[in-house]
Amino acid sequence: MMGESRRRRLEELLRSQARGQVVRGDQILRARGHSAINRGAAEPAPPLPLGEACGGEAAADRLGRPCWRIRRTLADVEGESAALAVQYARVLRGARQRFDELEATAALCHAADARPEDLLFMDTETCGLAGCMIFLVGMMTFADGQLVFEQWLARDYSEEAAILQAFADRYAKAGVLVTFNGKSFDMTQIRDRWVFHAVESPWMDAPHLDLLHESRRRWKGQLKRFSLQTLERHFCGRHRTGDIPGAAIPAAYHHFVATGDARRMKDILHHNLLDLLTMAQLVTILLTGCDPAE
Template identity: 45%
Template sequence: MTPSDVQATGIRQHIAALLRGERRPSPAAPVRLADSTLATLRGARTTQIDGVSVFEIRRDFEELLPGEDAWRALCDGMGHLATKEEEEIYAGLRPAIGADPSRVAILDLETTGFWGCPIFLVGLLRVESGRLVTRQLLARDYPEEAAVLRAAATLLDESALVVTFNGKSYDVPCFAERCSMFGVKTKLRRRAHVDILHVARRRWRGEFEDCRLQTLERHVTRLTRQGDIPSAEIPAVYHDFAATGDVTRLEPILHHGRVDVITTLRLFTALAADPPAPLQPRKRKVER
C-alpha cells in the first residue's frame, strides 16, 4: 500500500498553516459503537487474541472468490520455489524459499492520515484450519488503535513469512513505529518478508503503464473492483465514521482492504509460478 495523495497534500497544507501561525483543528470526538450496531457488517465480531479484546471482520476466501482454490495455488507456487536454485529466483522472492505455506500472512494497513500515521485497520489474509481467511482488525475509535496493534502483532508473530505490496517502505515500518509508540512488542521487522512491488517491477516493468497494485490487478490477476473507494478518500471516510457512527461508511473501506490482500496473494502466487503468468483467463470480481 502506498501513502495516499490526500495524506501528502494534507501534510503540505499543515506545514503551510504552521508557518502562518495557525493550529490544526482536533478531530471530532469519536462515537464508541455497541457491538450490536457493528454486527450489521458481514463477518463482524468481537474476539480475544492473546488476551486482547478486539473487533474484527472475518471472511473466508472461498466466500469472496467462490470456486478458486487459492490455497492450492499458494502451495504449488511455494513448492515450485523450493525446487529452484536461488540464483534462478527473483531476489525479492528468495525470503519465501522454504517457508511453510500455512504460516504465510498477507498484510495491508489503512491509516488515518494524521501525523505519525495512526493505524485504524490491519488487514490480514492467512491460513487457518487449512483454509484461507481474511481478518480485518478495526479500531472503532482512535484510542482503540493500541488494542488493534497488540492483537495484530500476535497474529503476525505467528507467521513465518509476511507478504506485502510496498510494505518495505510503508506497512512494515509504519506498523513497527506505531507498536513502539504504544509499547507493543513485535517481531515483524525480523520476519522473512516479500514485498511484491519490488518483484513486480523486475518482472513487468515496461509491459504495463505502471506497476501500481490496481494496474497489476487488472492485467495480471484479472480482478475487477466494483463499489470500491479510492485510497485517497479512505482517511476522510474513516474520520466521518468515527465522528458519526455511520457503519455504512465502513463497508467500502473493508471491501477495498479485502481486495488489496487478495490481489497481493494472487500476484505472489503468479510470480512464484513457472513461468510467471496471469492466474485467470477471464475477469472476475471479489464478492462483497
Template identity: 35%
Template sequence: MSIKAKLKRFESHMSTTEKEKESATTNNNEHGSWEQMNTEACSFDGMVCYIRTTRMSLQEKHGPKTFAEMKAAIDRWDTSAFAHPLSKKGIPTEKLLFFDTETTGLSSGAGTQMFLLGFASFTEKEVEVKQYLLSKPDAEVALYHFFLADAKKLDHLVTFNGKAFDWPRLKTRHSYLREAVPALPKFGHFDLLHGSRRLWKNELPSCNLSTLEAEKLGIKRTADTPSYLVPMLYFDFVREGNPAFMESVFAHHEADMLSLIALYAKLSDLILDAKGQASDAERFQIARWHEAAGQQQAAFSLYESLLDSKDFPLLARRHLGDLLKKQRRYAEAAEQFHACVREGFASYDCWTELSLIYEHYLKERDKAEIYAYRALESSTTNKEREAALKRAARISGKLKR
C-alpha cells in the same frame, strides 16, 4: 427513568436519517451492522478492537484462478533449483502473512493514523482473512494486542511496498506502545512491488497494484472504493460511530490482501516456469533479474531461449556475451559480440568488447586495432570518441614496435 425510556423520548427529536444511523449501530441484524459484516468487538484493557474474520474455500476464485491453484504455484518454490529474492524455499506457504494496512493518508506526519491492519493466510482447507480495526484514536493498544496475538503464529510477510510503507510505520507505532503490547516478532519479508516493476515497468503505464490486477492478474474490481476515499470513510466512521461506513473499506482492504496472494502466485509461475509461461519480454526481464542476483546459470539458459525470439535476439546475445566473458569463455563471448555488430546492434559497446577480448585474451593485436577503430567509427558521444581514440592509438603504438 430507564435508559430505554429516555431513548424512546429522545427518538421523536431525531431526524429520519439520524434514526437510521442509530438503528444501524444498535441493531445487529441490519445491513451495515458489525454482525452482518462478520465483525466482532473485542475488548482489551477497556479498549475495543473490531476484528473481522472471513474464510473462503480453496476452490473459490480471485480473478481467473482458484486459491488452490495459487497455492500450488507458490508451493513450487520448495522444489526450485536456483536461489532467488522471492524464493520462499523451506518456508511453508501456511506460514506466510499476506499483509496490508489502511491509513488516513500517505504522509508520515503525526496526523496520519494506521487504523486497519490485516493479513490473509492459508489454512489447511481455506484462505482466512483477518482484519483489525482501530475503534478510536486512543485504542491502539487493543489493536496491536489482538493483531500480534494472531500474527505471531506466522513468520513471513508478503506485501506490496510494505517494506517502505506499511511495515516501518507499524514498527513506529508499535514502539510507542511497546510497554503495553506483545513484542514485535522478527518476520521475514517478501515485497512484491520491486519484482513487479522489474518485470513490467516497460510495458505498463504504472506498476501500482490496481494496474497489475487489471493487466496481469485478470482481476476486475466491481464497485470498489478507491484508496483515496478510504481516509474520509474512516473519519466518518469515527465521528458518527456507524459501522456501515467501514463496509466498503473492509471490502477494499480484503481485496488488496487477496490480490497479494494472486500476485505472488503469478510472479512464482513466471519465474519458476519462465519458458512455459512468461512472454518474451517477461523472460528477458527475469533473465536480467537472475543475472543481477548472481544466478548465471539460470540467466544464461533464459537468454539462450530468447535467441530466436522476435524482439530480443540481440539484447539476449549482448547479455550472453557478457556472461561468457565473465566465465572466461572468450572465444564464445567474441562470437556473440560479432553476431551483434553484424546486425548493427550496440555497435560501440560490442566493438569495444571485441577489441578488449582480442587484445588481452585472444592476443591478436591486429584485430584488436581494427575493432578499436570500428568502435571509434561507432562512437556517438565525446566520451566514447575519446575512449575509443585512446584505445586505438595505444594499440597502434604497440603494433609499431
C-alpha cells in the same frame, strides 16, 4: 480547494491524533469542509451498526484491550472462487522444485522455501498522512486448505493499540511477511505506532517479501505503473467496480467514528480484503515464473 486556514486546522488535528490526543470525527470532517448538518436535506437514514454492516465480533488483544475482528475464508467472499486457495497451496508446495531455474531475490527464495501456512499477508488502512493512526490491520493466512482473512479494526481512536498488539503477536509467529509497499509504508507506520503505544513487538523481524519491489523488478519495461490495482487488472483479470478510492478512506473512517454509521466501513473492509487476495495471486505468478496468460 482547501483554504490555508482550514488546511492548517486539519494538520493540527491530525498531529494531535498522532500524539494520542482524543480528536472527534466531526472535528476532522468540519476541518475538511464537510458540514455536520446539511440543512434542508432529507432526514438521514439511521446509523447502520458495525456488526450488521460488516459482520465480525467484539474482540480483545491478549492484554484485554477491546477492538473488533472480522474473520472469513475465501469461500465466504462473494464473487471469488475458492479454487484460488487450491492453486495457491499447490504453487507454494511445488515452488522450490522449479524455482532454482529463475533469477530470484532472497525474499522470493524465502517464500519459495516456506510452507503455504508460513506466509503472513498484511495490509493496513490509515487515517492518511505519515505518522497518523492505523485503524485497520488486514491479515491473510493459509489454514486447513483455505485462505483465511482476519481484519482487526479500531472502532474509535482509542483502540489502535489493541489491533497493533494483535498484529505483533501474529507477526512474531510468521515465517515470511508479504506486503505491497510494506517496506516503505505499512511496516514503517506500524513500527512507529508500536513505539508510540509501547506495544510488545517481536525482537526479530521475519523475512519480508514486498511485492511492489518484486513486481518492478520482474515487469520493468512491460508496465508503466505499478499500483496494486494496475497489477490486479493486468495479471489477475480483476476489474473492481464500486471500490472505495484510497484517498476517500480516511474521511469515511472519521465519519464512522463520529456517527457510528458503518455503511462505508463495509466498503473499506472489502477494499482491504481484495488487496490481500491480489497479493496472494501475485505470489503465485511470481513463483511460477510465468504470467497467467502464458
